[in-house]
Amino acid sequence: MKNILDYPDPAKRRRLRRIFREDGKTVIIPMDHGVSIGPVKGLENMKRLVEELSKGGVDAVVVHKGWAKLLDFSSMGLIIHGSAGTDLSPDRLRKTACATPLEALALGADGFSLHVNVGSETDCEQISFLARSSRACSRLGLPLLAMMYPRGAKIQDEHSPKEVSHAARIGVELGADVVKTNYTGSPESFKLVVESSHIPVVIAGGPKTSSTREFLKMVSDAISAGAAGVSIGRNVFQHEEPRKMAEALKAIVHEGASVDYAMEVVEG
Helix, strand or coil: CCCHHHCCCHHHHHHHCCCCCCCCCEEEEECCHHHHCCCCCCCCCHHHHHHHHHHHCCCEEEECHHHHHHCCCCCCEEEEECEECCCCCCCCCCCEECCCHHHHHHCCCCEEEEEEEECCCCHHHHHHHHHHHHHHHHHHCCCEEEEEEECCCCCCCCCCHHHHHHHHHHHHHCCCCEEEECCCCCHHHHHHHHHHHCCCEEEECCCCCCCHHHHHHHHHHHHHCCCCEEECCHHHHCCCCHHHHHHHHHHHHHHCCCHHHHHHHHHC
């Protein structure tokens, strides 16, 4: 599909226009971390953070259903996250269903997302939830974002092009509309992930990077390799000025801005 906005299903197409811009790209900020790692730095005041991200012009956010009931997301696309696990659990890679596509639709969501750790001991049940959610999302006309990561005992490198491509392809095969996965470290290797996916691929940010320039260079390289955008949390909401970081991402993703220009936006 050349542009996600050409999606044949009219209901999904309308909702995708709340998440993607006319260029077929998107800046998504996931803020579902409160379940997995708690109210860490940057997530203490969710209302203020949402206001800052709105001012920064982000296209969509990912949150758990509780926040969809408490905050106003009318200025951006809303994606409800449907799976959860915590770092306090004996198995931090296990993800369990915590919301359904129907619940997301009832909350006014524009999309539904879930997380699959491919290679974990419980990846079968996570993949099963992906399959069930894909079926439900198709019936409801609700776009599905599948967060697909190679993680587990057999995974030596979570950024390996081979493993990342495999994880992303599972999302494609089981009916996701958009896949989120790790960046593989170079435009050349990530291009292989994009080309073998056939649906929009957005990159994860991972842990907060050591420098802003390093982070923005990763984003720029991913876009040059054909990524449809980003779905990045900590490198945005843990920045001293999340609004400026959002503006910098918007400049790279939607305007083709250079890393130098994006740095000026952040530091300006």
